[in-house]
Amino acid sequence: MKVLEVKGVNKYFGSNHVLKDVSFSMEKGEVLAIIGSSGGGKTTLLRSLTFLERIQKGTIEIGGESIITDIEKEKKPSKYIWKEIESKKSKNNKDDNAVELEVDLSSTNKKTCAICNKLNSIKNHKFKKLVKIEDKEPTTVTLSSYPKDKELREKRLKMGLVFQEFNLFPHKTVVQNLMMAPMLVKKSMSDDSGINVVKVAITEEQAREKALEVLEQVGLSDKADAYPCEISGGQKQRVAIARALCMNPEILCFDEPTSALDPELTGEVLKVISSLKDTGVTMLIVTHEIMFAREIADTVIFLDGGRILEMGDAKTVIDNPTEERTKEFMNKILKG
Amino acid sequence: MNILALVEKLSFLEIIGRLGEGFLSTLAIFGLTLVLALPLGLLVAFGSMSRFKPIKWLSRTLVWIIRGTPLILQIIVIFYGPGLIGWDTSFLSRFGAVILAFTINYAAYFSEIYRGGIESMPKGQYEAAYLLGMTKYQAFTKVIIPQVYKRILPPMGNEIITLVKDTSLARVIAVGEIIMVAEEMSNVYALVWPLLFTGFFYLAFNGMLTLLFSYLEKRNSRWA
Known part of the structure; x- marks a missing residue:
C-alpha cells in the first residue's frame, strides 16, 4: 500500500x-x-x-x-517590454533609454523575479522606475489554491x-x-x-x-x-x-x-x-x-x-x- | 504667628499619615496603569508585528511618538490639549487624564518588551508545534507565551519599577500623589524632611516589587 x-x-x-x-x-x-x-x-x-x-x-x-x-498548472512564455519613465533630466533621446526585455515565465515562478534578474543582467542600467508598456502575450496562469x-x-x-x-x-x-x-x-x-x-x-x-x-x-x-x-x-x-x-x-x-x-x-x-x-x-x-x-x-x-x-x-x-x-x-x- | 502655630500642631505620626494618604494615590495610579497598560501593550505589540501594513505603521508611529516625547508633556497635552481645540472634556477628571496618559505611555513601552520577547522566539518552536498538529492559537498560547513570559520578566520588572517612580509626574496637573503632599508640607509648614521621607515609601514599595520579581523569576529557573 x-x-x-x-x-x-x-x-x-x-x-x-x-x-x-x-x-x-x-x-x-x-x-x-x-x-x-x-x-x-x-x-x-x-x-x-x-x-x-x-x-x-x-x-x-x-x-x-x-x-x-x-x-501551478500552466504558464505560457510571454514577452514584456519595459521602459524607463520619462524623467525631467532625460528629455532628449527618450527612446535610447527604452529597454526591451523578454521574460520567459515558464522557467520562473514569479514574473517580478524574472524581471529583476533580467534587469540585473543589464549592466549600468539607470532605471529609477519602470513601467510596463506592452504585454504582447498575456500569461495564462491558472492557480489552484493551496x-x-x-x-x-x-x-x-x-x-x-x-x-x-x-x-x-x-x-x-x-x-x-x-x-x-x-x-x-x-x-x-x-x-x-x-x-x-x-x-x-x-x-x-x-x-x-x-x-x-x-x-x-x-x-x-x-x-x-x-x-x-x-x-x-x-x-x-x-x-x-x-x-x-x-x-x-x-x-x-x-x-x-x-x-x-x-x-x-x-x-x-x-x-x-x-x-x-x-x-x-x-x-x-x-x-x-x-x-x-x-x-x-x-x-x-x-x-x-x-x-x-x-x-x-x-x-x-x-x-x-x-x-x-x-x-x-x-x-x-x-x-x- | 499663625504658621508656627500650625507647625507645632503637626506631629510625626500626622505627617506620616498624610504622606501615607498621598502614597495611596500613588499606588492607585500605579495599579490602574499596570492593569490597563499590560493588555493594551500586548495589543500594540501585535499591531507592530502585523503583516497588514497600515496597522503596523500606525502602531509603530504611536510607539515612536510616545517614546519620543516626555511623559510630563503627554500628561499636560492630554489634560489641556482637547480643551484648547474646543473639545468638551469635562468628563475627564484630573485623575482620569493622568491614568489615560500613563496607560498610553506604558503600553507603548510594554509593547516593545513584548515584541522583543515574541520576536526572539526561534521559528523551530512554532514549527514543532504545528507539526504536532497544534493550531496557531494553541502554539502561541501553550508554547510561545510561556517562554516569552520568562524572557521578558527582567525587562518588565525594570519598567514596572520605573512606573512606580514616574507616578510623581502626576502632580504636574495637581493630582495629589505623595511628592505633591510632601511639597505642600514644605511650602506651608516649612518642613523639608517629609519630602526626603517620601524616598522611604518608594524604596520600601520597590523593595517589595524586587522581591516579587525575583520570586517570579526563580519559579521558572529550572528550565532554560
Whole structure:
C-alpha cells in the first residue's frame, strides 16, 4: 500500500529553483533515505512534504489522499517590454533609454523575479522606475489554491517530523513534551457506538500512559520528569522522536537527526531509529550518515541540485552508483 | 504667628499619615496603569508585528511618538490639549487624564518588551508545534507565551519599577500623589524632611516589587 506519493514537485525560493520535478513514492513500512550534498534540496523536500514550505507545482498524496495537486498548472512564455519613465533630466533621446526585455515565465515562478534578474543582467542600467508598456502575450496562469491552514493542519497529522535541532519545548518536562500535543489536538475517531465519528483529544491519563510507553521504547523512562536542558543532545533527540511517535504519524520524517550531535551521541539515536524500523514504522530519513542509510534504508534517493539523480535499492545505489555525480559524492564521503 | 502655630500642631505620626494618604494615590495610579497598560501593550505589540501594513505603521508611529516625547508633556497635552481645540472634556477628571496618559505611555513601552520577547522566539518552536498538529492559537498560547513570559520578566520588572517612580509626574496637573503632599508640607509648614521621607515609601514599595520579581523569576529557573 502506498502511503506517500510525490509527483513532479517543484519549489522555488524567489527565482532559485530548489526542487525540480521530484517524484517518488513510499510503501507502508518502507524506510527511505535521502542523501546528497548540502544545498541539494534535501531539507527543503522534507519541509515541503510536511507543509512547512509551500511547493509551487506538483502533487503530494499521503495515505492515498491527494493533498496538493498541481498548484501551478500552466504558464505560457510571454514577452514584456519595459521602459524607463520619462524623467525631467532625460528629455532628449527618450527612446535610447527604452529597454526591451523578454521574460520567459515558464522557467520562473514569479514574473517580478524574472524581471529583476533580467534587469540585473543589464549592466549600468539607470532605471529609477519602470513601467510596463506592452504585454504582447498575456500569461495564462491558472492557480489552484493551496490548501487552507485548517486543512493543512489535519493533513499534517499524518506526518511526524524530527528536527535537526530537536525543537523540544524547553518549558515542559520530557513527559509533558510528549503529552502536550495529544491532549490539545483533536483527532477524528469513532465514538462508543462505533458509528459516529467524533473529534476528541485524549485525556491526561491516556496521554501519560502513551507517553510513558513511548519513552520506554526509546529507553528514557528515567528522564520523564527532567527538563530538556537537563539531558544530553542524544537524549533530547530521542525525546523528539518519542514526541513525534505519540501522535501516531503514518510517516515519520527525520531531518538530519544526528547532524547537531557529536559522534559519541549519534549512536544512541541511530539505534532508536533502527529499533523503529523493526516495529514497522514508515520512515523518511534525510541524512549525512551514508553507512547508516545503507544499513537501514530499503530505498535510497540521491538528490543533487534539486533533482533526483539516482533512486533505488539502498545497497545498490551506495555500493555501485551509476551516475558520475553520485560516484564522485560516494567517493568523497567514503574516503573522508 | 499663625504658621508656627500650625507647625507645632503637626506631629510625626500626622505627617506620616498624610504622606501615607498621598502614597495611596500613588499606588492607585500605579495599579490602574499596570492593569490597563499590560493588555493594551500586548495589543500594540501585535499591531507592530502585523503583516497588514497600515496597522503596523500606525502602531509603530504611536510607539515612536510616545517614546519620543516626555511623559510630563503627554500628561499636560492630554489634560489641556482637547480643551484648547474646543473639545468638551469635562468628563475627564484630573485623575482620569493622568491614568489615560500613563496607560498610553506604558503600553507603548510594554509593547516593545513584548515584541522583543515574541520576536526572539526561534521559528523551530512554532514549527514543532504545528507539526504536532497544534493550531496557531494553541502554539502561541501553550508554547510561545510561556517562554516569552520568562524572557521578558527582567525587562518588565525594570519598567514596572520605573512606573512606580514616574507616578510623581502626576502632580504636574495637581493630582495629589505623595511628592505633591510632601511639597505642600514644605511650602506651608516649612518642613523639608517629609519630602526626603517620601524616598522611604518608594524604596520600601520597590523593595517589595524586587522581591516579587525575583520570586517570579526563580519559579521558572529550572528550565532554560
